[in-house]
Amino acid sequence: MRSTMPDYPLTIQHFLWRSTTLFPGKEIVTRREQGYHRYTYREFGERVAQLAHGLRELGIGPGDRVATCAWNNYRHLELYFAVPCTGAVLHTLNPRLFPEHLEFIVNDAEDRLVFVDASLVPALARIAGKMPSVRQFVCLSDGPPPESPLTPMLSYEDLLRDKPKTYEWPVIDELDAAAMCYTSGTTGKPKGVVYSHRSTFLHTFGAGLSDCIGLTERDCLLPVVPMFHAMAWGQPYVATMVGATQALPDRFLDPASLVELIRQEGVTVAAGVPTVWIALLQYLEKTGTRLPSVRTVVCGGSALPPALMEGMARQGLRMLHAWGMTETSPLGSVGVVKSTLGKTQEDEMRVRLKQGLPSAGVEARLVSLDTGKDLPWDGQTIGELQVRGPWVATGYYRGADPDRFTADGWLRTGDVVTIDPEGYIQIADRVKDLVKSGGEWISSVELESALMGHPKVLEAAVVGVPHPKWQERPIAFVVPKPDHRGAVTQEEILGFLRPKVAKWWLPDEIRFIDEIPKTSVGKFDKKLLREQAVTPAVAGVRPSE
Numbered sequence: 001m002r003s004t005m006p007d008y009p010l011t012i013q014h015f016l017w018r019s020t021t022l023f024p025g026k027e028i029v030t031r032r033e034q035g036y037h038r039y040t041y042r043e044f045g046e047r048v049a050q051l052a053h054g055l056r057e058l059g060i061g062p063g064d065r066v067a068t069c070a071w072n073n074y075r076h077l078e079l080y081f082a083v084p085c086t087g088a089v090l091h092t093l094n095p096r097l098f099p100e101h102l103e104f105i106v107n108d109a110e111d112r113l114v115f116v117d118a119s120l121v122p123a124l125a126r127i128a129g130k131m132p133s134v135r136q137f138v139c140l141s142d143g144p145p146p147e148s149p150l151t152p153m154l155s156y157e158d159l160l161r162d163k164p165k166t167y168e169w170p171v172i173d174e175l176d177a178a179a180m181c182y183t184s185g186t187t188g189k190p191k192g193v194v195y196s197h198r199s200t201f202l203h204t205f206g207a208g209l210s211d212c213i214g215l216t217e218r219d220c221l222l223p224v225v226p227m228f229h230a231m232a233w234g235q236p237y238v239a240t241m242v243g244a245t246q247a248l249p250d251r252f253l254d255p256a257s258l259v260e261l262i263r264q265e266g267v268t269v270a271a272g273v274p275t276v277w278i279a280l281l282q283y284l285e286k287t288g289t290r291l292p293s294v295r296t297v298v299c300g301g302s303a304l305p306p307a308l309m310e311g312m313a314r315q316g317l318r319m320l321h322a323w324g325m326t327e328t329s330p331l332g333s334v335g336v337v338k339s340t341l342g343k344t345q346e347d348e349m350r351v352r353l354k355q356g357l358p359s360a361g362v363e364a365r366l367v368s369l370d371t372g373k374d375l376p377w378d379g380q381t382i383g384e385l386q387v388r389g390p391w392v393a394t395g396y397y398r399g400a401d402p403d404r405f406t407a408d409g410w411l412r413t414g415d416v417v418t419i420d421p422e423g424y425i426q427i428a429d430r431v432k433d434l435v436k437s438g439g440e441w442i443s444s445v446e447l448e449s450a451l452m453g454h455p456k457v458l459e460a461a462v463v464g465v466p467h468p469k470w471q472e473r474p475i476a477f478v479v480p481k482p483d484h485r486g487a488v489t490q491e492e493i494l495g496f497l498r499p500k501v502a503k504w505w506l507p508d509e510i511r512f513i514d515e516i517p518k519t520s521v522g523k524f525d526k527k528l529l530r531e532q533a534v535t536p537a538v539a540g541v542r543p544s545e
């Protein structure tokens with residue numbers, strides 16, 4: 001029997017309608033070089049319509065790829081809506097990628113237009129003349145575009161000027177592409193993930209649930225996670241759907257700027273990677289600043305170190321740990337605590353440090369890396385995490401890397417995890433980051449968490465280096481807190497680790513450095529560290545005997 005319900009298309013157009021109709025007076029605020037830009041959802045909606053007319057004028061039709069190379073700002077948000085709502089495909093470019101990757105991505109996606117922030121013109125100009133599919137660049141700036149080899153280039157404000165403030169949005173098939181994102185190439189050549197309207201719609205609902213990130217109309221969202229990476233974890237769509245206030249930091253991501261924005265706008269929910277929060281925490285501790293408006297600090301992208309969660313708790317800030325991937329739209333699991341767990345503070349902390357329960361809409365399984373068989377959820381057995389669901393990719397654009405998907409429709413995440421009997425996922429490592437020592441595995445994530453618990457340590461990253469006897473051994477790169485530079489020794493660090501980890505897990509060497517190199521999305525750059533690890537240690541660093 002068929003239902004009496006319609007085949008109502010699940011598209012991003014609904015969020016646009018909802019925010020502009022129900023919350024026209026709510027604000028979207030963007031940090032600028034000088035001061036702030038602010039306007040309402042009503043004005044936002046009018047400009048989205050004007051942009052849609054502009055896209056049509058530039059000859060953009062259904063399915064055409066429209067790239068953006070931009071920070072988190074109101075113009076980028078307008079593109080997040082106008083492009084997919086006209087039936088075209090939004091393609092976010094990460095300006096921090098190596099030029100070869102950027103060039104590959106633009107050409108692989110065959111972008112027709114590129115909208116670029118004035119501040120990112122130099123980054124994109126590195127590949128000027130190597131984007132044959134691009135017919136037009138549009139500069140996201142107030143004044144005329146800067147001089148550059150990116151031609152022809154017109155100004156965004158000129159494109160919108162005098163256009164009608166309403167638009168007849170076309171009927172869109174919910175399974176059509178709405179947006180695409182490339183994996184940041186941490187693990188090889190970037191691969192395209194194409195989101196549909198339907199997957200984005202459902203992900204927005206899933207991410208909006210209270211047992212996920214749970215934004216409401218009463219919230220003010222600060223997405224520090226860039227809109228050019230994994231769709232800013234879907235937060236721009238969730239915030240717009242519920243009519244939350246949005247506080248967009250543009251490129252001003254230093255702790256002082258973030259604190260100013262949080263305090264001025266009364267931010268309640270902020271989202272970013274651990275390295276952002278480590279820097280913020282240090283700033284709060286140094287300046288004695290408090291952020292009473294913030295109710296949740298969402299942390300994902302890499303493992304949340306316990307010392308960070310504890311330090312933030314001392315500042316009255318509650319962290320919410322989330323796991324995801326570009327391939328999972330990206331929200332896959334969230335560290336919410338069941339009412340039956342976490343009776344004591346320590347219990348609760350232990351649960352919240354895990355990557356969490358698969359979010360509603362995502363199914364998970366634990367699979368042996370050797371046999372491919374299902375493994376028990378006992379919190380001990382380590383295997384690969386595989387996931388599936390309506391917003392989990394079942395293939396890459398142009399069929400790249402088909403081995404990442406199983407024949408029965410699951411994504412091989414490449415993450416090595418345990419799942420406990422309650423269903424909580426805990427990530428031990430990425431497959432390629434596990435240190436294989438003497439036939440056993442050492443979790444670099446666990447070692448890093450332990451190292452970052454040392455009171456004198458700001459950041460730590462662990463990589464495996466080839467070893468003639470043990471196959472691989474761990475080396476730790478450690479950044480002391482500024483007050484302790486030059487005043488912390490390898491023995492002190494190893495002594496701190498000894499009671500916390502098995503003897504054979506102890507790093508063979510602790511290398512003190514000033515800063516851990518980061519990837520284009522702010523994660524520890526293990527590829528680079530592995531290269532550095534095999535070069536001899538610099539003076540002052542003593543390998544262990």
Ligand code: ADP
Pocket residue numbers: 183184185186187230299300301302303304321322323324325326327355413414415427429430521523
């Ligand atoms: P890239 O693959 O280029 O780094 P992604 O952002 O898609 O870009 O990375 C997804 C990966 O990031 C996951 O497979 C996982 O290894 C890691 N990751 C994401 N969130 C967490 C988390 N909360 N804890 C540990 N690792 C995480």
